Amino acid sequence: MGNEPVRVRIAPSPTGAMHLGLARTALYNYLFARQHQGVFILRIDDTDQVRNQAEMLEPILNGLRWLGLDWDEGPKKGGPYEPYYQSQRTAVYQAAVEKLLACGAAYLDYASPEEIAAEREQARQRGETFRYSRRWMAETAEQKAKFEAQGRKPVVRLKMPQSGTMVIEDLIRGPVEFDLTLEQDHIVQRQDGTFLYHLTSAVDDGEMKISHIIRAEEHLSNTPRQVFILQALGYPLPRFAHLPFVAEPGSKNKLSKRRLKEYLKRAEFKELMTRAEAIARRLNLTTSPDLFNPVVVDFYQKTGFLPEALINYLALLGWALDDHTEYFTKEELIRSFSLEKVNRAPASFDPQKLLAFQVRYMMEQPVPVRTELVLPYLIKAGLIKEPVAPEIREMVAAIVQAAGDRIKVAGDILEYEYFFIPDEQLALDPKAVQRWVAPEGQKALLAEFQAALTEDLNFTKPVIESLVAQLATATNTKPMAVSQALRVALTGKDYGFAIADCVMILGKDRVRNRIRRALTVAQQT
RNA sequence: GGCCCCAUCGUCUAGCGGUUUAGGACAUCACUCUUUCAAGGUGAAGGCACCGGUUCGACUCCGGUUGGGGCCA
Numbered sequence: 001m002g003n004e005p006v007r008v009r010i011a012p013s014p015t016g017a018m019h020l021g022l023a024r025t026a027l028y029n030y031l032f033a034r035q036h037q038g039v040f041i042l043r044i045d046d047t048d049q050v051r052n053q054a055e056m057l058e059p060i061l062n063g064l065r066w067l068g069l070d071w072d073e074g075p076k077k078g079g080p081y082e083p084y085y086q087s088q089r090t091a092v093y094q095a096a097v098e099k100l101l102a103c104g105a106a107y108l109d110y111a112s113p114e115e116i117a118a119e120r121e122q123a124r125q126r127g128e129t130f131r132y133s134r135r136w137m138a139e140t141a142e143q144k145a146k147f148e149a150q151g152r153k154p155v156v157r158l159k160m161p162q163s164g165t166m167v168i169e170d171l172i173r174g175p176v177e178f179d180l181t182l183e184q185d186h187i188v189q190r191q192d193g194t195f196l197y198h199l200t201s202a203v204d205d206g207e208m209k210i211s212h213i214i215r216a217e218e219h220l221s222n223t224p225r226q227v228f229i230l231q232a233l234g235y236p237l238p239r240f241a242h243l244p245f246v247a248e249p250g251s252k253n254k255l256s257k258r259r260l261k262e263y264l265k266r267a268e269f270k271e272l273m274t275r276a277e278a279i280a281r282r283l284n285l286t287t288s289p290d291l292f293n294p295v296v297v298d299f300y301q302k303t304g305f306l307p308e309a310l311i312n313y314l315a316l317l318g319w320a321l322d323d324h325t326e327y328f329t330k331e332e333l334i335r336s337f338s339l340e341k342v343n344r345a346p347a348s349f350d351p352q353k354l355l356a357f358q359v360r361y362m363m364e365q366p367v368p369v370r371t372e373l374v375l376p377y378l379i380k381a382g383l384i385k386e387p388v389a390p391e392i393r394e395m396v397a398a399i400v401q402a403a404g405d406r407i408k409v410a411g412d413i414l415e416y417e418y419f420f421i422p423d424e425q426l427a428l429d430p431k432a433v434q435r436w437v438a439p440e441g442q443k444a445l446l447a448e449f450q451a452a453l454t455e456d457l458n459f460t461k462p463v464i465e466s467l468v469a470q471l472a473t474a475t476n477t478k479p480m481a482v483s484q485a486l487r488v489a490l491t492g493k494d495y496g497f498a499i500a501d502c503v504m505i506l507g508k509d510r511v512r513n514r515i516r517r518a519l520t521v522a523q524q525t
Numbered sequence: 526g527g528c529c530c531c532a533u534c535g536u537c538u539a540g541c542g543g544u545u546u547a548g549g550a551c552a553u554c555a556c557u558c559u560u561u562c563a564a565g566g567u568g569a570a571g572g573c574a575c576c577g578g579u580u581c582g583a584c585u586c587c588g589g590u591u592g593g594g595g596c597c598a
Contacts, residue, residue: 129598176530221596222597317537356552406562436561480561484561498561499560
């Protein structure tokens, strides 16, 4: 293969969602292409002719763009081998089938499904592996005429070699041997003229001069017949690399969108989902498994993950450079990636580890960047207005700063909606009020703090901190009593970040309002 | 059912015959720090599926068993 340019591809079907497994396959293809200054192709396997083609494809295009896995040839990009939609390539497939027929690599078969089934049943009874007898094969005009006179309609079958072995040199698995006597004469074109996957896939790979086929292991068993097609058609053979599955948590099953409910029984999935649902609720997003599913890339985009974090995590799901390097920029991945180091065993998806990567990437962003990431969520939730006023932006930045890594994904900002809602609408947790505000001593503390907030008070964080401390010593209570009373009054909750930060974020007036209101509420209970 | 693939801590993995009392990361647990909640710091627990063989020596090589997965039916 030496000097052949590297051309790789992914060939997804427009399914309306971008599965994580596809994302990882895309990533590995992308990395391999970039590393070799090659071409990354996106070809759409839409032979099933779904309705709303464009709509069903959009999530995949969007997912690839969001992840920064730009394709060089394909939809919206064009390229020298257009079209990149299989539904528009029937002429190519027809020509390929005719060539296969002409060279004897395929034949017209006039058997009825019942006849095939009968043969299969006989083989089964004899305890043999079924292999079609080719009894209704027609290779000459006379045979054709004879069968057609009987009213039969043909399909096109591959005329697979009936002896020998085929060895696929897989770049990840090494040599894989197949016994050709066990291969079936698979149909490549149905009676209605439509083409089967193996045909379209192999023909396109040949036509598009794909040099390396990097795809999921589910295709490994199908490789011999694709190789047969490729060879019969005279295309140079690409190299193959079969990737292990992205598996579901706790098993080696392929991760599936449909089994979300089961995954949610696991703590690590549940935690992620709870976090995401809190965001979705405030954004009024539907949380049906079809539209909001952690198995799908879109989910992470919606909740405010950084694409870099997903990329990094996905890269390590089935590949490792060495025993210690965990954090890679995309450039580093392009430099270090190698198919030889891809694992052979399925790797199960762990949302917790993904989240750990996310936190790391998030915290690497300086506050102004995190602030910008977070603003769209506040706007979408209707907590702030567009355009964002400078003082609001400043306040958000202060929240982001104070929250630190409590804001793990951008959508987590919505946890702090209490800073944005009007003082009189703040929801106070009754239990928290009961404990930290209602007792006489606690009320007195709040009143004292209120009194200390004079007009001329130098309103800075250190001043607030010492105010809290002084108040505690003066009243002979623990600082915690003061800070918790304030916290509940100001945020409605008994947990959150440093109390001086809360005070500073709200500002003197709002702090006064909220203390006053908390005292009133406490009075009523 | 036939064929193919796979098998190191709960999870992702390093390990490509001796450097290994099997290393790291996430998660877990304990302790610590702490003005709540997080975070931080320190530490702990936890694994080579099994059985044979090859070899002076196997996590590493070979065979088998078991288990898991895929493809074709």
